[in-house]
Amino acid sequence: MKPLLGGCACGQVRYQCSENPLVQFICHCRDCQHSSGSAFMAFVFVPRDRLTYLSGDLHYYDVEANSGRALRRQFCRACGSPISAYWPGAPMVELLTVASLDDQSIFSPTHELWMSRAESWHPVHPGTTKLPEGPDEELVRGPVRAYFAARES
Numbered sequence: 001m002k003p004l005l006g007g008c009a010c011g012q013v014r015y016q017c018s019e020n021p022l023v024q025f026i027c028h029c030r031d032c033q034h035s036s037g038s039a040f041m042a043f044v045f046v047p048r049d050r051l052t053y054l055s056g057d058l059h060y061y062d063v064e065a066n067s068g069r070a071l072r073r074q075f076c077r078a079c080g081s082p083i084s085a086y087w088p089g090a091p092m093v094e095l096l097t098v099a100s101l102d103d104q105s106i107f108s109p110t111h112e113l114w115m116s117r118a119e120s121w122h123p124v125h126p127g128t129t130k131l132p133e134g135p136d137e138e139l140v141r142g143p144v145r146a147y148f149a150a151r152e153s
């Protein structure tokens with residue numbers, strides 16, 4: 001595979017990931033709206049140990065996700081572009097914002113989350129499974145567990 005490359009608007013933050021996304025989602029939750037400054041956030045999950053930050057200065061803030069777990073949202077300290085997020089209590093995977101990817105054409109979402117909070121002025125993607133709230137645990141954990149199990153075998 002080609003490495004996933006990306007970064008922020010000002011160019012100071014750059015990253016590289018040597019693994020394909022494990023899970024790809026669109027999320028319409030209120031927190032993703034705030035964080036993106038728009039109607040939703042699109043993101044891909046990658047294994048954190050395959051992700052390398054090459055340059056720049058990431059700042060972050062922690063929010064309490066609906067699951068009760070803290071989610072750490074990371075952004076460029078210089079330009080504020082949202083770059084990534086992860087759960088410090090479950091640090092095997094990191095979410096990269098699709099906006100930060102150099103090649104956004106790789107994005108192929110399977111699910112849209114928090115449709116109950118979706119903005120009525122923005123159309124939804126025709127090809128996704130729509131969930132009224134967040135995913136059940138297995139929707140994320142299933143593919144992540146399968147990935148790490150395959151790596152170890």
Ligand SMILES: [Zn+2]
Nearest residue numbers: 008010076079
């Ligand atoms: Zn920047």
Ligand SMILES: [Zn+2]
Nearest residue numbers: 027028029032
């Ligand atoms: Zn969200």
